[in-house]
Amino acid sequence: MRLLLWRHGRTTWNEAGRFQGHADPPLDQTGQAQAAAVAPLIRAMNPELVVSSDLRRCRATAAALDLPVRADARLREIDLGGWSGLTGAEAASRFPDEDRAWRAGQDVRRGGGETYQEVAERAGTLLDEIRAEGLPTRPDALIVFVLHGGTARSLIGHVLGLPPELWWHFGPLANCRWSLLRLAEGGFRLSEHNAGPLLTGKLGVAGSGLSESLLPSQGAPTGSDTEPVHLPR
DSSP states (O other), X not given: OEEEEEEOXXXXXXXXTBOOTTOOOOBOHHHHHXXXXXXXXXXXXXXXXXXXXXXXXXXXXXXXXXXXOEEOGGGSOOOOXXXXXXXXXXXXXXXXXXXXXXXXXXXXXXXXXXXXXXXXXXXXXXXXXXXXXXXSSSTTOEEEEEEOHHHHHHHHHHHTTOOXXXXXGSOOOOTTOEEEEEEETTEEEEEEEEEOOSOOOEEEETTTTEEEEXXXXXXXXXXXXXXXXXXXX
């Protein structure tokens, strides 16, 4: 089987640099255009099943596929509790101990929310249930999960059998990019990470006379509301 993890398009909070977690901000104009641009590529892969986080930024992204979609809360982003809605500077000011621990590579429960390991367990349970249903029905068939950056990273580490302290090595998915895992003898392998179209044109910014890239170039720095932590040197 193949499992494609597709991150949602850009939201108003992504643009403002705010942690999202279980909060439910919508896609912004750029996010809607990203989903519309990338969806035909994924639809052409003929997915057998599409499952989306129940948060609207993922449901709106998944809707661009124009395919039947299951919604499941187990694909939600990591619950960030009191961090949700804060900028990085605000979170560091209000939760200094948690911020230091998180940036030092510890899987801490920020703002009373979840750990990444707990996210991996709930998303992994969903994957196990789907496989127990007999899906996919063909060895190379594709299942698509429309989800969030932190959830994608956690699920990748989980299905690859890596310990949580190594998961931060997977860089964050940019908005509307994907990771692809293939099930081979011995388990899953990561075939693609932070993949997507190289060029999809420009999006006009209303009233500004300017334009911005619809999708970041592959290999460019990416931001995420769950940016990977950095181990101490």
